[in-house]
Amino acid sequence: xxxxxxxxxxxxxxxxxxxxxxxxxxxxxxxxxxxxxxxxxxxxxxxxxxxxxxxxxxxxxxxxxxxxxxxxxxxxxxxxxxxxxxxxxxxxxxxxxxxxxxxxxxxxxxxxxxxxxxxxxxxxxxxxxxxxxxxxxxxxxxxxxxxxxxxxxxxxxxxxxxxxxxxxxxxxxxxxxxxxxxxxxxxxxxxxxxxxxxxxxxxxxxxxxxxxxxxxxxxxxxxxxxxxxxxxxxxxxxxxxxxxxxxxxxxxxxxxxxxxxxxxxxxxxxxxxxxxxxxxxxxxxxxxxxxxxxxxxxxxxxxxxxxxxxxxxxxxxxxxxxxxxxxxxxxxxxxxxxxxxxxxxxxxxxxxxxxxxxxxxxxxxxxxxxxxxx
Amino acid sequence: xxxxxxxxxxxxxxxxxxxxxxxxxxxxxxxxxxxxxxxxxxxxxxxxxxxxxxxxxxxxxxxxxxxxxxxxxxxxxxxxxxxxxxxxxxxxxxxxxxxxxxxxxxxxxxxxxxxxxxxxxxxxxxxxxxxxxxxxxxxxxxxxxxxxxxxxxxxxxxxxxxxxxxxxxxxxxxxxxxxxxxxxxxxxxxxxxxxxxxxxxxxxxxxxxxxxxxxxxxxxxxxxxxxxxxxxxxxxxxxxxxxxxxxxxxxxxxxxxxxxxxxxxxxxxxxxxxxxxxxxxxxxxxxxxxxxxxxxxxxxxxxxxxxxxxxxxxxxxxxxxxxxxxxxxxxxxxxxxxxxxxxxxxxxxxxxxxxxxxxxxxxxxxxxxxxxxxxxxxxxxxxxxxxxxxxxxxxxxxxxxxxxxxxxxxx
Ligand SMILES: Cc1ncc(C[n+]2csc(CCOP(=O)(O)OP(=O)(O)O)c2C)c(N)n1
Numbered sequence: 193x194x195x196x197x198x199x200x201x202x203x204x205x206x207x208x209x210x211x212x213x214x215x216x217x218x219x220x221x222x223x224x225x226x227x228x229x230x231x232x233x234x235x236x237x238x239x240x241x242x243x244x245x246x247x248x249x250x251x252x253x254x255x256x257x258x259x260x261x262x263x264x265x266x267x268x269x270x271x272x273x274x275x276x277x278x279x280x281x282x283x284x285x286x287x288x289x290x291x292x293x294x295x296x297x298x299x300x301x302x303x304x305x306x307x308x309x310x311x312x313x314x315x316x317x318x319x320x321x322x323x324x325x326x327x328x329x330x331x332x333x334x335x336x337x338x339x340x341x342x343x344x345x346x347x348x349x350x351x352x353x354x355x356x357x358x359x360x361x362x363x364x365x366x367x368x369x370x371x372x373x374x375x376x377x378x379x380x381x382x383x384x385x386x387x388x389x390x391x392x393x394x395x396x397x398x399x400x401x402x403x404x405x406x407x408x409x410x411x412x413x414x415x416x417x418x419x420x421x422x423x424x425x426x427x428x429x430x431x432x433x434x435x436x437x438x439x440x441x442x443x444x445x446x447x448x449x450x451x452x453x454x455x456x457x458x459x460x461x462x463x464x465x466x467x468x469x470x471x472x473x474x475x476x477x478x479x480x481x482x483x484x485x486x487x488x489x490x491x492x493x494x495x496x497x498x499x500x501x502x503x504x505x506x507x508x509x510x511x512x513x514x515x516x517x518x519x520x521x522x523x524x525x526x527x528x529x530x531x532x533x534x535x536x537x538x539x540x541x542x543x544x545x546x547x548x549x550x551x552x553x554x555x556x557x558x559x560x561x562x563x564x565x566x
Numbered sequence: 567x568x569x570x571x572x573x574x575x576x577x578x579x580x581x582x583x584x585x586x587x588x589x590x591x592x593x594x595x596x597x598x599x600x601x602x603x604x605x606x607x608x609x610x611x612x613x614x615x616x617x618x619x620x621x622x623x624x625x626x627x628x629x630x631x632x633x634x635x636x637x638x639x640x641x642x643x644x645x646x647x648x649x650x651x652x653x654x655x656x657x658x659x660x661x662x663x664x665x666x667x668x669x670x671x672x673x674x675x676x677x678x679x680x681x682x683x684x685x686x687x688x689x690x691x692x693x694x695x696x697x698x699x700x701x702x703x704x705x706x707x708x709x710x711x712x713x714x715x716x717x718x719x720x721x722x723x724x725x726x727x728x729x730x731x732x733x734x735x736x737x738x739x740x741x742x743x744x745x746x747x748x749x750x751x752x753x754x755x756x757x758x759x760x761x762x763x764x765x766x767x768x769x770x771x772x773x774x775x776x777x778x779x780x781x782x783x784x785x786x787x788x789x790x791x792x793x794x795x796x797x798x799x800x801x802x803x804x805x806x807x808x809x810x811x812x813x814x815x816x817x818x819x820x821x822x823x824x825x826x827x828x829x830x831x832x833x834x835x836x837x838x839x840x841x842x843x844x845x846x847x848x849x850x851x852x853x854x855x856x857x858x859x860x861x862x863x864x865x866x867x868x869x870x871x872x873x874x875x876x877x878x879x880x881x882x883x884x885x886x887x888x889x890x891x892x893x894x895x896x897x898x899x900x901x902x903x904x905x906x907x908x909x910x911x912x913x914x915x916x917x918x919x920x921x922x923x924x925x926x927x928x929x930x931x932x933x934x935x936x937x938x939x940x941x942x943x944x945x946x947x948x949x950x951x952x953x954x955x956x957x958x959x960x961x962x963x964x965x966x967x968x969x970x971x972x973x974x975x976x977x
Contacts, residue, residue: 259579261815261889278577282816284785285752313751316787351672351946353734355750506967535971536960541672542723542731542946543956546975 230420231427233404236378237267237343240385241305243431245275248303251389252279255290255307255343259283263307265345265404287317294340295325303389304340311346311398312355318363325394326369341388341395346374347455347502348539348548349402349412357539359454359503364396365479365512371395372479373436376403376457377424380477383434391436400454410459410550439483441490445472448496448558451487451513453477456500456549463500463532463554469562471498479509487513488520495526496561500554505533527564530557580819586887590897596620597899600627600846601634608859612838619830619839622873625848630909638852642916648689648847649907649917650925651709652681656904657929658704658714659878661937662721666882670945671721673735677702679845679877679895680810682903683778685709686850687806691776691858693744698759698777701736701748702808712743714933718940725949726940730958735946753779753786756805760795760867763803767864774861776804776854781828782813785821793835793869800866804857807831807869808844810876815889832869844872845903848910873900953977 231239244251253268259282262269271280283290287308294304308314314321325338348357364372371393375381381399388395402408406416419425442457447469452460453476464471472490476482491497497517499510510531517529532549540547583591603623606615625632632639640648659676666674677684684705688697697706707717716728720738723731729739729747739747746762749755759777766773779789784807796803807828811818818824832839838860842853850872857868875898879886891897911917943949957964957972964972 256813257815259816260585264814264883277579277581281579282820284821285782285813285816286785286787288787289785315751353673353737353750354732355734505971535957535975536967537956537971538732538960540732540956541734542727542950543953546953546956 226428226430228426228428230425231378231382232406232419232425233375233378233381233399234265234267236382236427237385237399238269238271239427239429240382240389241268242271242274244386244389245271245279247431250302251305252297252302253305253307254281254283256283256285256309258307264309265401267343267399268307287313288320291317291320291325291340291342294342295320295328295338298338298340299328299336305389306340306342308342308344310352310356311344311360312358314342314344314360317342321364321370321394321396322367326367328369329393330369337392338394339392341385341391341397343385343397343399345401345404346398347400347402348534348544349408349455351541351544353541354539359398359501359534361398361479362503362507362509362512365509369393370480371436372398373477374398374400374454374479375477376400376454376475377407377422378419378427379424380434380440380475382427383432384436384477386431387433387436390433395436398454402455403458407458408455409462410548410554411462412545412550434477437478437481437483439486440475440477441472441486442475443471443473445470446494447471448498448561449474449487449490449494450498450500450554450558451476452500453479454502456502459549459551460500460554462551463558466551467555467558469555469558471558482516484516484520487517491517491521492524495524497521497525497529498532498554498557498561499529500532500549502534502549504536505531506536508533527561530561532557580817580824582817582819582890584891584894586889586891588891590891590894592897592899595899596622598622598624600624601636603634603636605635605856608856608863609865610838612833612836615838616833619833619841620827622841622843623849623853624843624846625852626846626906626910630906630913632848632910636849636852638848638855640848640851642911642914644689645847645907645911646916648685648709649904649911650929651685651689651705652847652904652907653925654929654932655681655685655705655708657926657933658708658717661933662718663878663882665721665937665945670941671723671735672946673882674721675701675736675881676878677704679898679902680808680874681705682847682850682907683806683808683844683872683874686847687776687854690851690854691744691774693742694773695744696746696759696762696773696775697744698746698755698762698775699748700752700755700778700780700783700808702780703778704736704738707738707740707743707745710743712740712745714936715939718936719943722940722943722945723950724940724944724946725951726943727951730951730955752783753788755779756792757788757795759805760792760799760801760803763801763861763867764795764799767799767802772862774802774804774858776806778806778808780813781807781809781811781818781823782816782821784828784831793832793837796867797835797837800864802861802864803867804854804861805832805867805869807871808874809871810874812876812880812886812890814880814884817890827871829869829871837867837869839869839871841871841873843900844874845900845906847903847907875900
């Protein structure tokens with residue numbers, strides 16, 4: 193199938209659209225067989241839901257435009273045709289209603305996978321996620337649970353302006369009772385989404401929309417390679433699970449540890465290469481529960497740590513990571529921990545590339561941390 | 567406890583009357599003929615006028631005559647101004663849609679088929695009143711003579727963008743023109759409009775507010791919060807629901823439009839409701855005038871459902887042929903608002919083909935001239951406000967974080 197990589201500068205000049213990406217490519221998912229196929233993230237996510245729906249009649253999928261049309265990013269494409277109208281359907285434009293209904297379904301014994309069209313629109317559902325889904329098990333003494341998955345495309349890099357670009361993960365990592373998962377590649381996306389659907393707790397699953405079609409490395413002026421050229425795009429068509437709570441070491445190194453997740457994993461890799469630093473790049477994959485062992489072992493080995501995320505700096509998840517590293521690795525640190533993040537401003541339309549942390553900023557931070565050692 | 571003898575329940579998911587490849591079917595629509603719906607006194611109780619929430623107020627009949635009790639009896643000059651503003655709105659949309667296709671901007675949204683709504687309401691209300699629009703009320707700015715070049719500068723996020731490259735294209739903001747800053751988050755503006763109207767009443771001023779929301783977004787809690795507050799505090803506000811049949815790929819049945827009308831949502835809140843042919847400039851005008859009078863005379867809010875059809879794609883990111891019958895718009899029984907007003911003006915002898923051609927040409931010229939001016943300043947990425955502005959107006963005064971971060975960018 194033709195791989196499409198939208199949202200480069202060049203593409204934008206051809207009229208690539210930020211609000212939704214239409215791949216026109218049929219998803220690669222198959223509900224049977226055990227082959228491996230190259231998939232982009234959209235196809236991998238589609239395959240995860242498809243395989244789970246085929247396996248378990250309690251799994252259903254709904255959201256705004258998610259039924260007949262298959263979602264504005266096409267992640268739920270053809271699920272309605274395959275599994276029927278009452279298992280994959282369009283929801284009213286009511287994020288609060290969507291999540292609340294999912295909670296009720298979860299309490300009944302179903303495993304709904306709901307889509308919030310853009311993470312920027314998750315706020316109307318915030319009360320239901322935070323006050324209800326997160327606390328259901330605890331407040332009922334384990335009698336009721338909310339085994340639901342809330343999927344949502346997040347992050348910038350697509351000229352989506354303020355309301356199609358935000359990274360609200362830290363608003364959820366702060367909430368006891370929620371799991372927060374953010375994959376950075378097709379293989380993990382499918383394995384982790386499968387795990388999320390099977391998880392007995394509510395999972396907020398953020399999908400880096402900038403990575404849907406290719407491993408964007410932050411060099412917006414340079415061409416982006418297609419997913420299919422990547423090992424992590426070789427995705428099994430059948431079911432498999434990547435455990436929630438386990439980080440992935442994307443690149444081994446000795447001089448410094450970079451902690452990143454989502455789109456920033458690829459920016460971190462590009463930044464390390466650009467700086468020529470022997471960095472160990474860790475893709476956290478899950479923010480809650482966090483794989484603290486992998487982080488601790490790596491920082492103790494390298495003695496330096498740089499944290500990269502798209503969300504604004506203040507009260508971002510980087511602050512938490514920095515505190516954890518400081519608590520556990522203080523005597524191994526050879527330099528202060530650095531954070532490369534989005535700015536503390538709303539996400540601006542015209543200044544996307546000044547806002548979005550790119551490889552240059554990462555490289556600068558790496559060099560500063562290396563030279564700022566004791 | 568299994569009640570063995572009861573029948574299994576089943577889940578209903580509403581489906582539209584046609585999908586791609588099907589013939590469009592509007593047989594389910596109930597439509598009063600023009601002139602058929604009575605016009606209650608402005609002071610009528612919501613209870614007494616309940617059936618208006620289920621009828622359809624229309625003024626222009628198929629022959630282009632203005633008939634019935636809702637005929638606002640507008641003078642020809644106002645009608646001509648309205649038609650010209652609608653033509654200009656459509657010409658503007660066409661050019662900006664093409665600009666997107668040429669890569670000059672990242673995004674655009676047309677209001678094709680819905681022009682009568684924002685144009686009539688924008689002309690009728692004063693700039694002192696505040697409009698709380700969605701992204702489909704560009705006609706309001708255009709009808710009020712807001713400079714087209716400023717709209718384009720916003721769309722191009724160029725150096726002269728009045729909101730400094732911060733917002734997605736089409737998210738205009740103009741206090742002077744009674745146009746509240748648009749949010750990408752659906753529905754949030756409606757309770758804000760109520761609050762603004764409450765403030766005017768609290769201060770003893772004479773301004774009213776008007777808001778718009780799409781049929782799809784009425785499912786948001788914000789819409790219902792707005793109705794509660796408007797009703798409780800008798801806020802001087804006009805609450806429009808623009809029912810254009812589609813919310814991206816979801817037909818209005820997914821927002822509850824099969825069970826009842828959107829106008830009727832007002833009833834449970836004790837608010838008066840009018841359901842109006844949104845493609846009929848005169849009917850939109852008349853209903854808005856009724857609601858305006860009600861608001862201005864301290865009798866509170868009115869909900870108006872404007873029944874229309876979204877002719878264009880949802881946005882430049884959308885392809886409606888994937889989810890609805892291709893020729894659905896052509897079969898839309900309420901026609902094209904431009905054509906209908908043109909027909910009316912022609913029938914009453916105040917317009918002709920020559921004037922129409924001249925008006926089209928003039929609109930295209932205006933848009934082209936503005937386009938040239940704006941493109942000379944720059945299209946997206948070709949020119950921008952200073953990067954420094956990215957850090958400004960986050961707060962009333964910059965704090966140390968922003969100063970530090972701005973320096974890190976080197977500006
Ligand atoms: C809170 C929120 N949820 C979802 C979206 C994504 N979205 C943008 S427009 C749209 C459809 C709106 O349909 P409708 O309200 O009928 O207005 P129309 O576009 O038809 O004028 C959706 C779902 C959003 N902008 N805000």
